[in-house]
Amino acid sequence: MKMMYVYILECSDNSLYTGVTNDIDRRVEEHQNGSNKEAYTYSRRPVKPVYSEFFTNPTDAINFEKQIKGWNRKKKIAIIKGDFKELVK
Numbered sequence: 778m779k780m781m782y783v784y785i786l787e788c789s790d791n792s793l794y795t796g797v798t799n800d801i802d803r804r805v806e807e808h809q810n811g812s813n814k815e816a817y818t819y820s821r822r823p824v825k826p827v828y829s830e831f832f833t834n835p836t837d838a839i840n841f842e843k844q845i846k847g848w849n850r851k852k853k854i855a856i857i858k859g860d861f862k863e864l865v866k
Contacts (some may be wrong), residue, residue: 781838783845785828785857788821793853797842801829828857 782801786794786808794817798804805826808818818824832838845853855863 781832781835783830783838783842786824787827788824790821795845797838
């Protein structure tokens with residue numbers, strides 16, 4: 778069984794980046810170090826992890842990442858804060 782994480786990073790420009798990975802520590806470090814000059818986070822470093830959720834099913838993780846990416850900033854902030862009643866609005 779492959780473990781997956783969906784995560785949200787807060788970038789230096791206050792934007793939010795959502796991603797999915799099987800190794801959250803490695804992935805955050807890659808964002809922080811600027812491993813990929815083409816990456817959204819490259820010019821927005823430093824980044825700060827503000828949310829992560831663990832999944833045992835990779836398909837569920839990928840679907841949740843896509844769902845979050847479709848949300849507006851207000852909903853993303855709500856999940857970061859754990860304000861789940863805001864997510865149903």
